[in-house]
Amino acid sequence: MPAVTRGGPPKPRRPRAEAPASPSKGRAAPRGAQPAAKLHAAKGVGLSPTVALGVAGAALGLGLVVMLATGHRAERIGAAMAHGVDGAFASAGFKLKTVHIRGASSTAQADILKASGLYLDQPTLGMDLAGVRQRVQGVGWVKDVQVVRMLPDTVLISVQERPALAVWQNQGRMKVIDAEGRVINEADPARFPQLPLVVGQGADQAAGLILPAVASRPRLRDRLEALVRVDDRRWDLRLKDGSLIQLPAIDEESALIQLDQLDQRQRILDMGFARIDLRDPEMVAVRPRDAALPGQLAAGGA
Numbered sequence: 001m002p003a004v005t006r007g008g009p010p011k012p013r014r015p016r017a018e019a020p021a022s023p024s025k026g027r028a029a030p031r032g033a034q035p036a037a038k039l040h041a042a043k044g045v046g047l048s049p050t051v052a053l054g055v056a057g058a059a060l061g062l063g064l065v066v067m068l069a070t071g072h073r074a075e076r077i078g079a080a081m082a083h084g085v086d087g088a089f090a091s092a093g094f095k096l097k098t099v100h101i102r103g104a105s106s107t108a109q110a111d112i113l114k115a116s117g118l119y120l121d122q123p124t125l126g127m128d129l130a131g132v133r134q135r136v137q138g139v140g141w142v143k144d145v146q147v148v149r150m151l152p153d154t155v156l157i158s159v160q161e162r163p164a165l166a167v168w169q170n171q172g173r174m175k176v177i178d179a180e181g182r183v184i185n186e187a188d189p190a191r192f193p194q195l196p197l198v199v200g201q202g203a204d205q206a207a208g209l210i211l212p213a214v215a216s217r218p219r220l221r222d223r224l225e226a227l228v229r230v231d232d233r234r235w236d237l238r239l240k241d242g243s244l245i246q247l248p249a250i251d252e253e254s255a256l257i258q259l260d261q262l263d264q265r266q267r268i269l270d271m272g273f274a275r276i277d278l279r280d281p282e283m284v285a286v287r288p289r290d291a292a293l294p295g296q297l298a299a300g301g302a
Helices: 035-043 049-068 071-091 106-116 129-137 203-215 218-223 252-266
Strands: 016-018 098-102 142-150 154-161 164-170 173-178 197-199 224-230 234-239 244-246 275-277 283-287 295-298
Touching (some): 098 106, 129 142, 203 224, 203 252, 218 224, 218 252, 252 283
Parallel strands (some): 098 154
Antiparallel strands (some): 142 154
16 A cells, blocks of 8 residues: 655645445545535534534635625635634544545555545545546546545545556657557556567557457467567567567458467477568468578468
8 A cells, every 4th residue: 555654734644545445434425515514424523513503604604705705805715714614624533534545456556646635634524526536537547536535534536447558669768558558657667577568659559459369379479579560550579589470451360360270280480480471361471590582381381
């Protein structure tokens, strides 16, 4: 779980980020809750009815003043009102102690908590949940997010995470991408050595289509070093032994089926050819290592 830092302004303290609690342990308070709702919540933490009514009445009174005020004076009074109400309820226990992050990997949790802007002892009733959601939505790991306030002292951040698909190398830079080709800026490529490497302009957008086909073929997948995008229209598969498999610009699956058939009959992936050219659907051309001219192997394996 992300580490918690402690300390007062100007460096806000981070709340604890924990595994999500059972839904029965808390319920989200709706945004813009009315004073009566705040009074009910206050009773739940032991705030006396007299004090709670006084706070709610003060909120209503200050609200009336804001309605009658004009210009920047209204903004200042409104801010003072909100600060006063939040402070009163915070002193009664309505302040942030814990953040539950659900649906995010351990790698992503620290980035999500940092982006949320939440801090320890932040008043929970005056919290801008829409702002928290917007900030978390900007994290590269996050596809979608919901933020729920669980009174008196907890916030639940429920995330749909973007799973990392590959490491993309282009113009000397390495980035982690998801299945849609979106860069996950917070992800360090060095921490994902198990991900396939895709290289070249356009490889980020096209990887989501070719990688499942390669991953479903264990003999090919285990030999793969990188997928290289050629002219942003087709793929070369670079193997760990230095071999190159050239795929056509269209109907890649048929070419891979053709390769499967040859590998089942002749173990072509073990022969160490310098190049296996699958671009012609009628035949497979191969080039032995150090050969000046390519040889030809019939598509049927003859």
